[in-house]
Amino acid sequence: MRKQMLILSSLLLAMILFVGITSCKKSTSSTTSFGLSSLKAGAIDLNGAVPPTNVPTSPTITAVFTVAINATTATTATISLVQGYDTANIAIAVVVTGATITITPTTPPLAGGALYSLKFKAGITSTDGQAIGAFTRSFTTIGTFVPSGAIAYWNFESLPCNDQIGTYPTISPSIATAVTLEASRSAAAGLAARFNGTTSLIEIPNGDLLMNTNKTLDFSLSFWIKEDSTGRKDHFTMGLAGWNGFQFEINNNGHSGKGECKLAATYSLRGDTTASQDLWYNAEDTLSYPTYTYCRDLTSNGGTGVNGLLVEKWANVVCTYDHTTKVGTMYINGQIMKSQDFNLAPITNPIHNASGLKYAGNPGNNTFVFGFIQDKVDPTITDSWADYNIPTNNHFIGWLDDVRIFHKVITPNEILLMYNSEKP
Numbered sequence: 001m002r003k004q005m006l007i008l009s010s011l012l013l014a015m016i017l018f019v020g021i022t023s024c025k026k027s028t029s030s031t032t033s034f035g036l037s038s039l040k041a042g043a044i045d046l047n048g049a050v051p052p053t054n055v056p057t058s059p060t061i062t063a064v065f066t067v068a069i070n071a072t073t074a075t076t077a078t079i080s081l082v083q084g085y086d087t088a089n090i091a092i093a094v095v096v097t098g099a100t101i102t103i104t105p106t107t108p109p110l111a112g113g114a115l116y117s118l119k120f121k122a123g124i125t126s127t128d129g130q131a132i133g134a135f136t137r138s139f140t141t142i143g144t145f146v147p148s149g150a151i152a153y154w155n156f157e158s159l160p161c162n163d164q165i166g167t168y169p170t171i172s173p174s175i176a177t178a179v180t181l182e183a184s185r186s187a188a189a190g191l192a193a194r195f196n197g198t199t200s201l202i203e204i205p206n207g208d209l210l211m212n213t214n215k216t217l218d219f220s221l222s223f224w225i226k227e228d229s230t231g232r233k234d235h236f237t238m239g240l241a242g243w244n245g246f247q248f249e250i251n252n253n254g255h256s257g258k259g260e261c262k263l264a265a266t267y268s269l270r271g272d273t274t275a276s277q278d279l280w281y282n283a284e285d286t287l288s289y290p291t292y293t294y295c296r297d298l299t300s301n302g303g304t305g306v307n308g309l310l311v312e313k314w315a316n317v318v319c320t321y322d323h324t325t326k327v328g329t330m331y332i333n334g335q336i337m338k339s340q341d342f343n344l345a346p347i348t349n350p351i352h353n354a355s356g357l358k359y360a361g362n363p364g365n366n367t368f369v370f371g372f373i374q375d376k377v378d379p380t381i382t383d384s385w386a387d388y389n390i391p392t393n394n395h396f397i398g399w400l401d402d403v404r405i406f407h408k409v410i411t412p413n414e415i416l417l418m419y420n421s422e423k424p
Contacts (some may be wrong), residue, residue: 111145113144
């Protein structure tokens with residue numbers, strides 16, 4: 001009996017030891033693996049199969065992992081936010097709390113309607129020494145894309161249509177004459193300014209400040225336009241002392257009815273002198289002047305005229321001038337239409353030495369206008385065809401919206417992204 005009790009005790013002890021060893025092995029193997037649990041911008045999932053397109057431009061991004069993070073390994077050295085259209089690294093703040101990493105852009109808001117990549121490099125570890133491999137998640141911000149750095153912007157959402165950035169006017173308010181506000185190209189675009197083709201005008205004081213008077217800045221002009229061909233083939237869309245400042249015009253009769261358009265402007269030269277030159281696009285594949293380097297041929301599909309790009313339909317027009325390269329470029333609907341290089345002008349031509357744009361109009365009237373080639377008071381151009389008071393002159397008839405001026409060259413990528421995000 002005693003022998004049987006001893007055997008039973010031995011068996012019981014063996015079972016206890018076995019259970020204990022097994023329990024220890026289970027505890028060791030149950031260590032939680034280091035991985036990403038969730039990645040969100042607010043409530044928006046950044047870790048799904050399809051990258052989201054509605055992320056706010058001032059997001060707070062939280063990355064939650066399965067175990068606590070070693071804070072010394074999760075920094076801006078291992079986490080970055082990259083802007084898609086120019087591959088710029090966006091400044092961010094990185095804060096680690098337990099198993100959560102919070103990422104916040106520290107620059108002004110991200111661009112609207114733009115693609116961003118959030119990159120986690122290899123080297124991030126957990127507090128228990130586990131490592132995670134590199135991974136990237138992408139997202140697009142909500143809204144429409146606008147290049148940064150505009151110095152003036154008119155959105156025509158209310159009269160008298162003042163600059164929304166706040167620089168112009170600087171002394172007296174804008175004056176709107178016979179201008180109405182109507183639905184723009186889309187619901188998102190809101191309202192647009194409607195010009196009647198005889199008397200409509202918006203006058204903006206101190207327009208000379210819109211130009212590169214210090215000779216060191218570049219220039220870009222961007223706007224949406226829908227031309228009304230009723231009763232008129234030619235239009236002065238906007239102007240500052242005509243070509244003595246800058247002005248944009250459309251001629252629907254040019255070149256066999258295929259149309260033409262141009263930005264005429266005055267440029268600063270050596271010795272503090274000026275010369276005027278047109279960035280002229282005739283919708284034909286012609287390089288008839290030495291400075292022309294590209295001209296897109298649109299003659300087979302209507303050019304810019306009645307059946308082309310600018311008449312009875314909304315179009316986005318962008319003109320740029322790079323003072324370093326001396327290259328001027330025109331884009332319509334995100335595509336390059338015309339380029340010219342002043343370096344290729346004959347050395348005897350003053351424009352060969354052009355730098356930035358410079359105002360050369362009447363000092364007493366530096367008013368920038370929408371709807372005509374120059375203001376109606378103290379005009380720089382005294383020819384009768386440039387007289388605002390003659391209603392049969394080429395006053396603009398149609399719609400304008402979202403006019404922006406930059407003292408920089410906006411890039412082809414920015415121009416195409418802006419067009420695609422704002423188009424109807």
